[in-house]
Amino acid sequence: xxxxxxxxxxxxxxxxGLLVFWASAASGVPEPPFADDEDTTPTSGVYDFSRGGGTNxxxxxxxxxxxxxxxxxxxxxxxxxxxKSNGGSDTRVNQxxxxxxxxxxALDVNPxxxxxxxxxxxxxxxGWGTSGFYASTxxxxxxxxxxxxxxxxxxxxNLDGGGDPAIVxxxxxxxxxxxxxxxxxxxxxxxxxxxxxxxxxxxxxxCVAIQQGAAxxxxxxxxxxxxxxxxxxxxxxxxxxDTVLNGSVPSHDxxxxxxxxxxxxxxxxxxxxxxxxxxxxxxxxxxxxTTVPCTPGTIGSDRLYVTFSLxxxxxxxxxxxxxxxxxxxxxxxxxFIAGAAAFCAxxxxxxxxxxxxxxxxxxxxxxxxxxxxxxxxxxxEDEDQYLVVTSVDGGQTFSPPSRxxxxxxxxxxxxxxxxxxxxxxxxxSTRAVPTxxxxxxxxxxxxIVADKRGGAFANxxxxxxxxxxNGTIRDSNNDVFFYKSTDGGxxxxxxxxVNNDRSDAPTAANANAATNARQxxxxxxxxxGTIAGTQSGCLENNFGADQFFPWLTIDTKGNLNVSxxxxxxxxxxxVGAGAWPTSKTEVGNYLVxxxxxxxxxxxxxxxxxxxxxxxPAGASQCVAPEAVVNPTVATGFNPAxxxxxxxxxxxxxxxxxxxxxxDVGTNYDYSFRAGIFAGDYSGNTSGPIVAGxxxxxxxxxxxxxxxxxxxxxGRGSGAPTSIEPGRNPICEQSDVFFDTxxxxxxxxxxxxxxxxxxxxxDFLVAPCPPGIQDKGAGKH
Amino acid sequence: xxxxxxxxxxxxxxxxxxxxxGATIDKQRLSSLVLTRQAVxxxxxxxxxxxxxxxxxxGTPRADASRFGREGGWVIRFHRVGPPKAPxxxxxxxxxxxxxxSGGAGKDLALYREMYSSSPGxxxxxxxxxxxxxxxxxxxxxxxxxxxxxxxAWRYENATAAVTAEGFDGKVTQRDAVRLAQSQxxxxxxxxx
Numbered sequence: 001x002x003x004x005x006x007x008x009x010x011x012x013x014x015x016x017g018l019l020v021f022w023a024s025a026a027s028g029v030p031e032p033p034f035a036d037d038e039d040t041t042p043t044s045g046v047y048d049f050s051r052g053g054g055t056n057x058x059x060x061x062x063x064x065x066x067x068x069x070x071x072x073x074x075x076x077x078x079x080x081x082x083x084k085s086n087g088g089s090d091t092r093v094n095q096x097x098x099x100x101x102x103x104x105x106a107l108d109v110n111p112x113x114x115x116x117x118x119x120x121x122x123x124x125x126x127g128w129g130t131s132g133f134y135a136s137t138x139x140x141x142x143x144x145x146x147x148x149x150x151x152x153x154x155x156x157x158n159l160d161g162g163g164d165p166a167i168v169x170x171x172x173x174x175x176x177x178x179x180x181x182x183x184x185x186x187x188x189x190x191x192x193x194x195x196x197x198x199x200x201x202x203x204x205x206x207c208v209a210i211q212q213g214a215a216x217x218x219x220x221x222x223x224x225x226x227x228x229x230x231x232x233x234x235x236x237x238x239x240x241x242d243t244v245l246n247g248s249v250p251s252h253d254x255x256x257x258x259x260x261x262x263x264x265x266x267x268x269x270x271x272x273x274x275x276x277x278x279x280x281x282x283x284x285x286x287x288x289x290t291t292v293p294c295t296p297g298t299i300g301s302d303r304l305y306v307t308f309s310l311x312x313x314x315x316x317x318x319x320x321x322x323x324x325x326x327x328x329x330x331x332x333x334x335x336f337i338a339g340a341a342a343f344c345a346x347x348x349x350x351x352x353x354x355x356x357x358x359x360x361x362x363x364x365x366x367x368x369x370x371x372x373x374x375x376x377x378x379x380x381e382d383e384d385q386y387l388v389v390t391s392v393d394g395g396q397t398f399s400p401p402s403r404x405x406x407x408x409x410x411x412x413x414x415x416x417x418x419x420x421x422x423x424x425x426x427x428x429s430t431r432a433v434p435t436x437x438x439x440x441x442x443x444x445x446x447x448i449v450a451d452k453r454g455g456a457f458a459n460x461x462x463x464x465x466x467x468x469x470n471g472t473i474r475d476s477n478n479d480v481f482f483y484k485s486t487d488g489g490x491x492x493x494x495x496x497x498v499n500n501d502r503s504d505a506p507t508a509a510n511a512n513a514a515t516n517a518r519q520x521x522x523x524x525x526x527x528x529g530t531i532a533g534t535q536s537g538c539l540e541n542n543f544g545a546d547q548f549f550p551w552l553t554i555d556t557k558g559n560l561n562v563s564x565x566x567x568x569x570x571x572x573x574x575v576g577a578g579a580w581p582t583s584k585t586e587v588g589n590y591l592v593x594x595x596x597x598x599x600x601x602x603x604x605x606x607x608x609x610x611x612x613x614x615x616p617a618g619a620s621q622c623v624a625p626e627a628v629v630n631p632t633v634a635t636g637f638n639p640a641x642x643x644x645x646x647x648x649x650x651x652x653x654x655x656x657x658x659x660x661x662x663d664v665g666t667n668y669d670y671s672f673r674a675g676i677f678a679g680d681y682s683g684n685t686s687g688p689i690v691a692g693x694x695x696x697x698x699x700x701x702x703x704x705x706x707x708x709x710x711x712x713x714g715r716g717s718g719a720p721t722s723i724e725p726g727r728n729p730i731c732e733q734s735d736v737f738f739d740t741x742x743x744x745x746x747x748x749x750x751x752x753x754x755x756x757x758x759x760x761x762d763f764l765v766a767p768c769p770p771g772i773q774d775k776g777a778g779k780h
Numbered sequence: 781x782x783x784x785x786x787x788x789x790x791x792x793x794x795x796x797x798x799x800x801x802g803a804t805i806d807k808q809r810l811s812s813l814v815l816t817r818q819a820v821x822x823x824x825x826x827x828x829x830x831x832x833x834x835x836x837x838x839g840t841p842r843a844d845a846s847r848f849g850r851e852g853g854w855v856i857r858f859h860r861v862g863p864p865k866a867p868x869x870x871x872x873x874x875x876x877x878x879x880x881x882s883g884g885a886g887k888d889l890a891l892y893r894e895m896y897s898s899s900p901g902x903x904x905x906x907x908x909x910x911x912x913x914x915x916x917x918x919x920x921x922x923x924x925x926x927x928x929x930x931x932x933a934w935r936y937e938n939a940t941a942a943v944t945a946e947g948f949d950g951k952v953t954q955r956d957a958v959r960l961a962q963s964q965x966x967x968x969x970x971x972x973x
Contacts, residue, residue, distance in 0.1 A: 246846055416839055418900040420922055420929055424871045424946045426828050426857060430839035474924070516902075536902040536923045576925060581864040582871070582946060585924040674827050674857070676835075 060099035061085075061713040064092025064737060067142045072097050081766040085712040088663025090737045093134045093707065095145045098125035101672045101734045102132055103709040104679030106165045110199060111688035112173030115139045118200035119707050120165025120177055121736045122679060123147060124672075131162035131179040132736075135200030140705055140738045148194045149205035151181050151234065152222055159183060159190070164680075170259045171366075171690050172301040175200050176328055178235070178257035180308070186245050190237035190275070191255045191308045193328040204328075206233030209273035217290070219273045229295060231273025235306045235322050235331045238278040250278040250312035253358070254445065254680075259302040259690050260364025260371065266303075266394035268325035269332065270294035276333055281320065282312035288333045298326040302690060303394055307337070307360040307373055319360045319375050323395045337373060337389055339400045343637045347379025354379050354387060354401055359444040363461070366691045367454030371395055372461050372489050374448035376407060381638040382529065383410050386446060386465055388489045403632045404483050404492045406639055408469035409443045410531050411522055417473040418525070418535030421583045425674040430531060432468075434546045434567075435476040436590045438583055438676050439668045443467050443478070445681040447552040452691055456604050457558070459488040464552035464562050465495075469646050470503045471546075472511050473525050474538035475586055479503050480550040480564050480597075481646055482656070486619050487608035493615050494631055495646040496624040498597045500654045501568040503544035505647035510541050523641040545570070545589045549679070553686035555704070558601040560622060561743045562656065563684040563706045566595035569665055573759035579669045579716050591665035591759050594682070594708040597656035598743040622655045661706050661739055667763050670714025671734040678734055682708045686743060703740040710737055715768040731768035804937045805878060807851040809971040813876035813939060814856045819963045820872055824858040831855075832875065841891040848884030853877040869930075869945035869952040874964055876941040882913075888940045892916055892933035901929065907954060911961045912936035912968070921949055930957035936968050 059074045063085035078086075094102045102121045110116035116137050123132025126147065134145045150158040159181035166178040175196040182189035192206040209219030209230035219230035238249050262268065272289040280286035304324045309317040320334035344354040360375040371391045378384050387401040413419050415429030422438035423429045431440040443466055451460040463483040471477030483494030497503065504510070506522040516537045519526045525537025545568040553561045570591040578584045605618025612633040615623050628634055631645040669675035684706045715731035805813070810831075817826060832853035837843045845853075855875040864870060879885045893916045898904065901920035907930065909917040915934035921927065926949040933942040941964055945957040 244846075416900055418922060420899070420901060420920075421871075421927060421946065424857070424873055424929075424944055426835060426855075428835045428838035532900065534900050534902065540924060576864065580859075582922075582925060582927040582948065 060731065060733065061715065062097060063713050064090055064735065065095065066091055069095065076769065079766070079769055081712065081762045084760065084762055085664055090663050090739050091140060091143070093119055093143050093145070093736045093738050094121070094123065094125075094132060095143060096125045099733055100124040100127065101732070102736045103672065103677070103734050104163065104165065104681055105707040105709060105736050106167045106681075106683040107685050107705065107707045108167045108169050108175070109685050109688045109705070110169050110173050110175070111171055111690060113137070113199070114687070116199040117685070117705060118167050118169075118175050118196070119683070119736065119738065120167045120179070121709070122163045122165065128184070129161055129163045131165050131177065133177060133200055133203060134736070137199055140740060144201055148177055148179065148203045151190065151192045151206040151208060153188070153208050153239070154210040155239075159188065164254055166255060166257045168257050168259045168304070168689050170300055170302040170304070170327075171261075174300065174327055176257055176259070176304060177203060178255050178306055180252050180255055182251070183240070184245070186240040186243045187247060187249050187251060188238065188240045189252045191235040191252050191306060193233045193235060193257065193304070193306065193324070195233065195328050204228070204233060207231060208234050208237050208275060211274055217272065217292070229273070229329050231275070232329045234273070234275055236278060236308065236320070236334050237275035250282050250310050252278075253309045253311060253317065254360070255306055255308035256361040257304060257306045258362045258364055259304050260366055261369045262303045262325070263369035263392055263394050266369070268294060268299045270326050271330040271332055273330060278310055278312065281334055281336075282310060282314035282318065284336070286333060292330070294326050295329065298329055300325060300327040304328055305362040305364070305371060305395055306331070307362050307375075309358045309360065314355065316356045316378070317358050318355050319357045319373070321362070321373065321395055332395070335395070337398045338375065338377070338387070339389055339398060341401050341403070343385060343403050344377065344379035344401075346381045349379065357387070359446060361448050363448050363450045364690075365450040365454070365458055366452055368458050369394065370450070370458070370488070372448060372450055374404070374446065374463055376444050376446065377401075383408050383639065385632075385637070386463065388448065388461070388463070390489045399489075402490050402492070403637075404463055405465070405495060405631050406635060406644070407443055407465060408467040408522065408644070411471065411473050411526060412442070412468050413473050413476050413535075414531055416531055417533035421580070422676070425580065425676055427676045434478070434548070435474070435586050436584050437668055438580070438674070439671060439678045440676065440680075441478070441548045442680070443548075445549070447550055449552050449554050451558070452554055452556045453558065459486060459606065460601070460604055461485050461489050462552060462554065462560065464498065464550040466548050466550050466564070469522060469644055470505055471543050472506050472522055472538045473533050474535040475541055475543055476546055477503060477543035478546045478548045479544070479646070480547045480562060482560075482562065482622065484619075484622070486604050486606050491608050491630060492632070493607060493619060493623055493629050494627050496622065496627050496656070497646060497649045497654055498550065498562050498656045499547040499564070499566065499568070499595070500651045500656065500658045501545060502651065505643065506541075506543060511538055513537050513539050520641045540586070542586050542589065547595070549682045551682055551684045553684055553689070553704070555686040555743065556691055559686060559743045560599050560601060561684055561686040561704045562597045563661065563682065563708070564595055565682060565708070566593050567591065569593055569660070570759040573764055577764055578667065579765065580675065588759065590667070591763055592668050592710065593660060593665045594662035594706060594710065595658060596661045596684070596704075596706060596741055596743070597658045599656045624649050624655065625653050626650070659741065661741060662708065662710060662737065664712055665760065665763055666710040666712040667714065667766065668711055670716065670732050670766065671709070671711040672732060675732070678711070679709050704743040705738060705740050707736060707738050709734045712763070715766045805939050805968065805972045807878050810852050810854045810876065810878055812971050813878070813941060813964070813968050814854050815858070815872065815874035815943070815960060815964050815967070817858070819967070820858050820960065823860050823862055823868070824872060825861055826856055826858050829856040832877070836875070841894050842888065848887040849880035850884065850888070851878045851880060865948060865951060867951050869947040869956055871946040872960060873944040874941070874960070876939055876964075876968065879938045879940075882935070882938045885935045885938050885940050886914075889914060889916065889933060889935040892940065892942065896931055896933065899929075907932070909958055909961070911958070911965050912941070917957070919954065928952050930954055932957055932961040934961065934965065936965060937972055939968055941965070941968060
């Protein structure tokens with residue numbers, strides 16, 4: 001080799017080495033805080049249509065509308081899907097004709113007038129995500145609707161992005177609508193509460209107080225003539241610091257609201273109107289708000305509690321709580337409530353803080369005022385966990401968290417473990433998606449409710465969750481599970497499978513592929529310690545249908561009411577069917593219905609122990625024979641891939657009666673933007689959350705109500721069989737529906753649903769009719 | 781001479797990766813850097829088109845929207861009208877990102893290399909492709925129905941671009957993906973003038 005060639009070779013090797021080093025350094029993206037690499041960005045927020053954000057459609061299917069309101073000049077012929085959709089008892093709640101989606105539902109009933117029901121949902125009728133309200137004063141037969149007013153900011157702007165609706169009435173019949181609002185072009189966000197004193201037809205417009213000089217303790221809203229109390233409805237607010245959407249300040253997500261009596265000895269408080277910096281909140285350095293005299297006449301019948309997730313560098317998401325005694329006008333300094341525990345140690349936070357949390361929900365016993373907050377936590381070695389904290393002093397102090405159980409969600413199908421078909425459709429690669437579909441359904445929002453009775457039931461609290469312990473990354477089979485505590489939230493009994501259809505547990509024999517199998521059984525194909533993996537590590541096997549988005553309420557007689565999305569009735573939709581044939585890989589388990597399940601708890605016994613074991617007879621109502629006390633003790637904090645509680649429960653001895661609620665099974669591929677989003681939760685009510693003087697329930701005549709999203713009015717957006725109008729989101733839309741049912745009936749048909757109990761072809765592929773395309777001005 | 785070019789190639793790459801070069805494609809042209817319906821053919825319909833959002837890179841090494849002097853990104857997705865088993869991809873994704881210099885674009889392509897070095901599917905293989913100034917590609921199969929994916933990413937001056945083509949195995953080919961990438965590259969070259 002001559003010197004010249006040697007020189008070139010040396011240069012080549014050196015530069016190649018530099019290149020490798022540089023490429024490696026360039027890829028040094030920080031590790032996500034979730035131990036299992038789950039996504040740590042807020043689940044809500046900007047989830048929009050493409051630029052333009054409109055359908056340009058002038059007509060689209062409108063099944064489910066009832067009443068005699070004015071109607072558009074719609075000359076379409078109803079297609080077969082629309083005719084079938086109109087055949088049952090489901091009532092469409094959103095009254096708009098925008099051809100845009102509504103999803104993610106919450107509702108409550110007025111304890112002073114139980115014919116008055118209010119719902120909330122993400123509502124895209126304006127072309128982007130806002131918070132829709134829906135009010136009925138005739139038991140849900142007809143509805144009025146609109147968009148809640150946007151909060152006003154000190155800048156003079158309005159935050160017009162909204163979502164994550166949560167509704168509650170207080171005992172005096174005042175309604176509250178909690179939501180997040182945010183900017184789409186920067187990081188400004190917050191949590192607000194609108195108030196309605198007329199049954200949900202008119203809502204207050206929240207105001208972020210403007211402080212006029214450091215000494216100003218009063219603040220102002222919009223300026224002279226603005227009648228609002230400064231700060232009204234502002235729970236938490238953060239202005240962006242650089243006008244760029246780059247996560248430079250903490251962001252708010254997934255709030256929830258409840259109401260309940262102030263515990264004995266707790267007096268009403270009112271606070272300074274000025275929002276606290278969330279940067280200081282996350283750092284634990286916030287100066288508490290000063291208390292101020294309450295405006296006369298504003299003290300509410302109940303204390304309102306709002307919890308929310310705050311995403312920041314301090315923890316991927318911390319859970320904060322704020323309360324209000326003056327009907328949401330002023331709010332306490334948000335308080336970090338998730339606490340610390342040994343089971344949060346794998347998160348590596350200072351003091352074992354449970355800082356990696358989301359999906360919080362507060363609930364209050366209406367007799368004692370004791371408060372519980374349940375939430376998902378990811379400070380774990382592998383699978384997530386569901387935790388509960390409680391307060392007996394109105395949210396001033398909280399217990400350390402108790403661990404209800406493991407949430408088996410790491411083995412949900414995702415882009416990073418094989419669902420590349422969904423990332424090609426625009427789904428985030430770490431979002432959980434069900435087999436056959438691409439809508440996200442990460443098990444983040446679960447449900448907790450306190451018993452409404454006092455006495456022996458005063459310490460009883462119940463939880464419903466869903467997860468994929470009975471499925472794999474290749475074949476999801478999410479089930480809904482019920483847990484209860486009879487000692488105030490310290491000891492937990494469960495799991496009890498709520499849905500009573502077939503659900504086979506993955507085993508090494510039926511789940512593990514011969515090659516490339518890692519971890520085994522429900523964890524086949526998974527890479528160690530992450531959500532990544534490969535579906536080729538798992539055998540194709542239909543373990544059962546998916547149930548997800550459960551909501552749990554209870555009436556004053558102890559009737560538990562669980563409602564959820566359910567794919568059990570679709571047993572025959574073929575592989576390769578539907579709008580996205582490469583996604584449809586399993587027979588059945590595709591179309592979605594809404595289902596309910598009920599069970600009555602009429603007696604209770606306190607079970608308080610730190611060990612696991614069988615369930616005492618006195619606490620065994622609504623508990624599966626296979627359930628145990630403290631399942632998390634039975635499995636340890638980091639369960640192995642083998643058998644775990646909740647697998648293999650005998651459907652014949654499950655205690656919850658199941659019934660169909662919605663009339664038709666609909667195709668979520670038609671819900672929103674190539675079928676990637678249908679909300680993150682659904683709702684029901686079993687009477688008011690807070691009992692009032694006029695609260696007929698159960699046998700006295702009150703029926704439970706369910707409120708859910710479905711895509712019966714959605715249609716195909718092009719391939720494979722429909723005509724493509726060439727606009728976005730074309731024919732896709734979901735609407736929100738309501739129906740009532742009797743939860744204390746012993747009938748097996750108390751859902752009242754009629755219609756198709758199979759994968760109806762008309763819903764499997766529902767083409768976008770040419771007649772709905774934009775006809776141009778005047779051509780109707 | 782050819783050998784010299786090969787030997788100097790890393791030098792060019794390193795120079796690019798070290799931040800050299802200026803922006804020659806203006807960010808005002810961003811939306812014109814991706815495939816159009818005309819380019820993919822009348823059998824295809826767009827089902828999403830817009831500025832890239834968090835979702836488009838979420839969970840990937842390219843998740844930081846402000847990486848390497850990035851000025852913005854665009855994405856468009858198409859699916860095909862007609863029988864699912866006809867030849868050609870069923871879903872096509874085309875995206876482009878612009879940076880304040882070719883150095884940033886080079887670093888972004890390195891992240892594509894990292895992404896394409898593995899896949900959650902089976903039968904993963906690197907693909908030899910030549911598009912733009914430098915490029916990388918791979919293919920893999922999603923099990924079950926044997927859905928084939930081809931991914932090609934490349935850099936051209938201060939832009940990176942990528943095409944993903946998805947369809948049933950045997951119906952979509954590497955040639956389909958390369959043709960789409962080359963078509964997109966021609967659009968980028970026109971925008972650079």
